[in-house]
Amino acid sequence: MLAAPEVAPPPSLDVEALRQSANAACRLMKALSNPDRLLLLCQLSQGEKNVGELEALVGIAQPTLSQQLGVLRDEGLVTTRREGKNIYYCISSTQALAVMNVLYAQFCKT
Template sequence: MLATPDTPTSPPLDLAVLRQSADAACRLMKALSNPDRLLLLCQLSQGEKRVGELEELVGIAQPTLSQQLGVLRDEGLVSTRREGKSIYYCIDSPQALAVMGVLYAEFCAP
């Protein structure tokens, strides 16, 4: 929105804050740029899943699945919990969940 004499202007944006936000957004987008990780987050956006369920749902072999889940974990996008021998994953990033919602609406919704 352009400022006119009748509309107030917003205070200038803090460059340091913008740079920090841009860095965080770039890390998120980099994590989402891998098709396997995107598929995993798509499934996890529907709720918590066991590792075995994820393997079946996305068709990713165990070594690759573990590697990609590790990347998502390291980036703080997912968290885990253990129940007996099963490990469950869920999305742990409100930003990632919001982006997944937009991607679903734009690319997957009927």
């Protein structure tokens, strides 16, 4: 009878590192849990847009739009650049873009 091969035990997990990763993931998911912010990120996943373009695409009134873009900026999910009077937004978080791609594949692709 052959003996079963020895299997190395799995490496022990660094609980503190996992906790930090879990906290970062929760912050991202919290930012994505608002429908207006999710719509904005959906549009920005297609490329850079200015505030006027975003307002027209998602139908969110200017005060709410500015508030939600501010949250995305504060969370480090988007960056801005100014060109004349226009402010352009783009996704700056690779994690957010990856999640948006998964959400698109699961909920939007027909």
